[in-house]
Amino acid sequence: MVIQLLNGMQLAMLLFLLSVGLSVVFGLMRFVNLAHGTLFMLGAFVGLSTVEATGSFWWALVAGTLASAIVGGLLYLGLLRRLQAESPLKQVLVTFGLIFIGLEAARIIWGDYAERLPGPALLAGSTALFGVVYPTYRLFVIGLGLAVAAMLYFGLERTRVGAIIRAGVDDRTMTAALGIDIGRVFFVVFVLGCALAGLAGVVAGPVLSVYAGMDMGVLVLSLVVVVIGGPGSLKGAFVGAILVGMVETFGQVWLPEVAGMLLYGLMAAVLALRPQGLLPAGPRP
């Protein structure tokens, strides 16, 4: 039971790292980057190559995060920004096309085989906690997720940049009218979201296996997180991630036959009761 709770928490934190970018980008720009999972996969693969080259998980963490941030930034500047003036639908569909390209590119560069990214030696082994023995690395994942959540919360609530982002989520025309370069805010938030996706990819490497196509499963889970949590909100992404992580984990253990349906049921139930999601931020279009 405690082990499943920790497993659920670990999945929840991975999902949080992945969904928070999606969610806040949606709150600001009203579109969803379906290639977000692809950036997660990119982070994992770059991390894998870095470990193979340097032998260090920590360098992999840096390289994977940076790679996703850079590719995400280029995507934004080269493609998505141009579509900002057009419909959000187009942006979403373009990013859907990018999933195909990302998948095949990954197959070409890294091949078709699943590999496990070796975790850091420092965190190998297990730790006794709450009366159970639990892999130390997984505790690290939970801790990292909580730390990032705390930092983002502090950043959004207490800093000037955070205030601008919150204002942008609430009312973007008004924020732009205040003389704030909203385009730059979009860019920074988008790249930060991509970096977190890359970070999640590397961190997930030792837990899930790394392979071309690993992106779709997590993308769907994080879409559910965004829809359930209420788009645009950090708290929503956090609460949504925990709900989805727990339902998914306990579903697989207790009701493996219907685990998929369970998640759909959760989403349907939340939307039936609260069409805006649990903790929405800002007005919806």
Next chain:
Amino acid sequence: MTPPASGTRHVVAVLLAAAAGGYWLASGYYGKELLAETAITAILAMSLSLLVGQAGLVSLGHAAFFGIGAYALAGFGARLGWPPALAMAAAVATGAVAALLVGLVAVRLAGVFFIMITLAAGEMAHAWFLKDRLFGGVGGMAGVPRLDLSAIGIDTGDPASFALLALGVAILVYLLLDRLVLSPFGQTLRAIHQNEERARALGCPVGRYKLAAFVVAGAVAALAGTLAAQRSAFVSPELLTWTLSGEVLIVVIVGGGASLLGVSAAAALWIGLRHQLSTLTDHWMLAMGAIFVVLVLVAGDGIDGAVRGLWRRLAQRRGP
């Protein structure tokens, strides 16, 4: 946006059917297989066209209903041993029920959210069949029976006959959906697409109409799925992948969205192109993704205008 109500579409329909017939006469074994695949893809694309082109609902999970139809046929026909015709009807009904369950959640949400929900629901269905034990999980299941038409002297086991059968079903689906598109129901869907707020103010229970369109599209997609399962006598989770949903959406965009004949012709074009690409490279999905991105980029207002937008741009390039 408004469908061509003129008689010219009948001429185009007959020409398309004649072309398919001519190909059937001229082609060998492989050509017959391609023809059946084209007919199946055309049915699937026409069903999505009802959603995208008429109601303006862009679904990224349409393959789920295709796959559910195929699996349901395997379940009723192979596992339970029902006669294939009855199993097919039950499979179509299963597709409709699945679409109802997804639609009840999805049609409440607009635009980007609708896309997210359909993609998520489709992938969940895919994950379900990856794990299930009844139908062989990842490996899938063989032994799906074909429709028995021996009573009227047709051996559907023969690829040539099966291709004709698939073509016949595609023509029936075209006639049915053409009727639907040109009816007050179709007009109401277009009204919702063009101006949902106004449609509601005129007294239209918008959600119910979207749901009806979603269910019809799901049922027709399931019908296409039953044919796909019969063609290969095999079902696997591949039938429900998001890549297939994406492919069909490309076909619909290329075919002009709202035009049933346009998307059918685009289906033929796409199947041909895909076979060419896949003989050239293992990574044809790369090209497909690029095509997808370019199509969306050049689309004017609304993705159903993609091809028109492309022509316009080309014309502008050539102009002074």
Next chain:
Amino acid sequence: MIPAAMPPALAADGLRKSFGALEATRGVSLSLPPGRRHAIIGPNGAGKTTLFNLLAGALRPDAGRVRLGSADVTADGPDARARRGLARSFQRNSLFPGMTVEAALMTAAAIAGGLGAVFWRRFDRDRGLADGAAEIAARVGLADRLAVPVANLAYGAQRQLEIGLALATRPAVLLLDEPTAGMSPEETRAMQRLLAGLPRTITILVIEHDMDVVFDLAERVTVLDYGQVLLEGTPDEVRASDLVRRRYLGDRTG
């Protein structure tokens, strides 16, 4: 003329609506007997649009009731109210830009008539709908433009179609949201004639900025101010009221 026992065609009772700290509508009541022409005026920010949306069903009130005839429609959305005989126009044209004038009018009638569920007949060959569309088009002055795409109509003609779509539903009650907004004086006069010519079987409530239109059309006028009814009376009473003059008419030189 009208028996006293007959329920009002449209009635609002104690409507309230707040947006956060802003109380946009603070206890507004109205009652329109069948056939009445009623106008709502008030300075910008008086809560006219909120009240309109509460009546049309686009917003739900925090408190109070809305009745159409003998039916309580407070809990109904815009579509359910429309099916009970309420039609509305929009301040900003809200049309079907991809259709012709004829198709748009036929569509409106088909939706209102509950024909939308019919899937076996041809829409474009429905004589009844086409005849109805021609009749409405003639009424709103678009008889010669039936085949014109809505998107190609001039602004004034689009405003006429805006009314036409509402009329195509054969409403008992018609809510008009600034029907002459953005119109030239000439177009405004045409719209005035159009509205004056509507049959008495239709009860009309109009929000309007142009006082000539209001005093020309309305038999009763409600003056809103800060979300409350400042005064309700005949056009002459409203014109004569010092209170209204100070609060509203005096503010405007036009």
